[in-house]
Amino acid sequence: MAEPTSDNKITLNVLIEDDDVHEQMFNVTVSLQGIFYDIHPTIQEVYWKRQQISIYGLRLYLGNAPFEQVGNFQLSDEAYLSGVRSVESVWPSGSDVDKRLVHIIVRPRSKQVTKTQRTTTPPTAKSDFDQFIEEFSNTQLNFIRAIRKTTSSTAAAPKNFRAQQSGPDYINIGRPAEKAWFPIVLHHPVFGRFLARLQSTDPIDPKVYQHTSNYFYLSQNLYAEENNNSNARDETIRSSLERLLGGTLVKNSADGVQADGVLAGPEATYIQIMEMKNEIGTGSSDPSIQAAQSYSRYWGNKATFIFTYDAICSFKLSILLNPESMSTVQM
Template sequence: MSADSNSIELAKSRSSTEKYYPGQEAPAVITIWCLINEDPLEAAFPVDILDSKTIGHLKDAIRNKINAPDTVKAKNLEIWKVNVPFEEAEGNVITLDNIEVKRKLIIPATKICSGFDNIAETNINFIIKLPAVTKRSKPATTEDYVSPKLESNDVVSKRQRLLQEKDENIKEICEMSCPSTSACPGNWVKCNKNPLKIYNLRPPECSGPPVSLFHPVFGQFLIDYRNHSLSIPAERYMQVQDFCNRAGQIYKNEGFRQKALRPFFTSLFDGIQPISIVTNNGSIDDDVLLTDNVVLGEKAIPILWEYKNEIGAGGKDPSIQGGCGYAKYWAQSQTIKIRNSSCCPSIILAIAGPWICVLGAVYLEKPVVEPLTDFILMLDRPEDDGKRIDELTIFFESLRLAFRTLNNYYKNLRELDENDSEKIQRFFPYRNQYQVDGDEIKFTYLYKLAEEPTNLTWKAETVNRKIVIVKFTKKSNHGLDENTLLYADDESFKGWRMVISEFKA
């Protein structure tokens, strides 16, 4: 018998510690290709192991294979099941965030043979995520990089949890039923729990932070909407009057209403026509405006619509369905670069008959969708005597300005370097500086001080290494210790007061 034959027989022979019974297939040695998260393809390594072994055994084998230090225990390794062909991964740094289909293997007793129908020897089979404290000294190559001055176990673990929560949420959103199905009242109450997928106030306990803290477009829209001195082109009044007449008509179905209102929105938004799209994860959006980012090669949606022919038509709330459409769009693989470099701010227009509601949305660890207005009647009542047309003209001009802000934002968005600590800041409020005695002091958010989504207090570090507390409030009584106070807005900034105080451990 040749040496090669001996190797084959040995590979298929049972281990001295394995038992099997007549008729039962003997355990076989299989080769599994593994890769450490953030490493390039050329760093992939094989692990030979019996297919009857468990994930716990695999962790031991991997720990030995990578010569992990004594401080790294096998139990602390995260094992993610993936299926990435070598040719797709060639030349790229492989990160879990870039892989849409993946599954974390948590139960150590799970048999390896149950993980795959068959092992493809030309694919990466497992991605290994090392504990935060064992990150190597080379520059990090993924979005969870933390600059050396912030490298503490507490900061790293909290930030990694944010990234992990977002990865898990993206998978949940992609697997969620299409918006027209998931937004049905009977479905939504089940869909948005265990786990909670979208912060959208439905039900009320699904409340997230205010979207206006994460991008200035939302606060500015509300300021403009309340500004009766807003500069408006004279022709806009006639356009709005004609639009209101169209909005108040009775239409055969939703499609006819959508077609009738599109020309006004095309004119309002600089001649860009709203279009219907289908995402690659099962969503059909009524209408969206698309903005090309030619550098990143991806498209953003500054504004999306959800139409209902009349209130109650279809049995779904367009604000819920629009929020689901937003989440579906930004969770798809075609938007990963923008998603990893921004909080994906968008405006949602929910329309039911002659009523319209504006919602703001951002994607943090989960999508946050917040109504910025009530449902507004797009008709001039006899009681209004023309006044409502004036108000609606301001309303639509405010929307136009918001669109321009988002359109420019997405056109000019750059992809942050993989080792840029700014990348994690997309999870935090956009305000990151304050003034003391005329000097501008910048700070970097570390993490939130409480788990509750509606708690608006963060821990941060200034450029001169001072640890501070950053709080946002609408109240004059901010609740922080006056003796440690460093800064407080004299008046609200786009609706919110920022208060800075020293951190006392």
């Protein structure tokens, strides 16, 4: 029986690809304000309880197909429900949900049948999860020990960065192309919400336009201080960006790193890190690589490592290039 829904929740009929719609369809109750990635664990849990089958690597497709037609339904790219897409973008309210349809069709990458008696939870899930966390933690600790051997600026130098990327302690920033991993939205729902807001077409506050215009005007005067007085240049940049970035940027050191500016959050966690160059090619390293190296060292610091599990946030790396070539990279 479907759970009663409140105004901000809806109940959707779900079918796993190739399953019998009359015998194996099930439903899930989800929040309208959530994104489709949030639904994955619920689908996995409900399906396991009903079928004793674990499913992994889910891809969700919009069905909205009558029961008798779902067997011929084609899972096309146009029907794919991106994990960062909001539920309400498809079903704005409960009145838009037709209970006579299969709303979501799921294509799992793999299935695993549990050969044991039916229980309320997967019998090996806890031990498998604990083993995964232990291996993940050991990998993190080994990586942190390795990066502490050099500073972020030294590690970002082209020769040193190439050596790091060819070894076991590489970073997944897509350089080279094969050094990339799963999309960041899979690590925590907050990243999906951040990307959704980033792609929003909602009007921008006029004050943001004004602060941006003021910064562009100020940035034209920075060339004279590129080599002669970088500290004065950095302070000018930090103070001019406070209103745009939402806080006071300061210089703060950690093990092997002192970025051009940081903004700290609760428990001294770093929520913004900024590296500045006047032009691409000045200095001894690519600013985007140096920003990534700085990120690794700030969050790998002994004082903040304990918070990486509990204080996951929408992190921003700002690479400022002045003036005409200025751009900002956000993560």
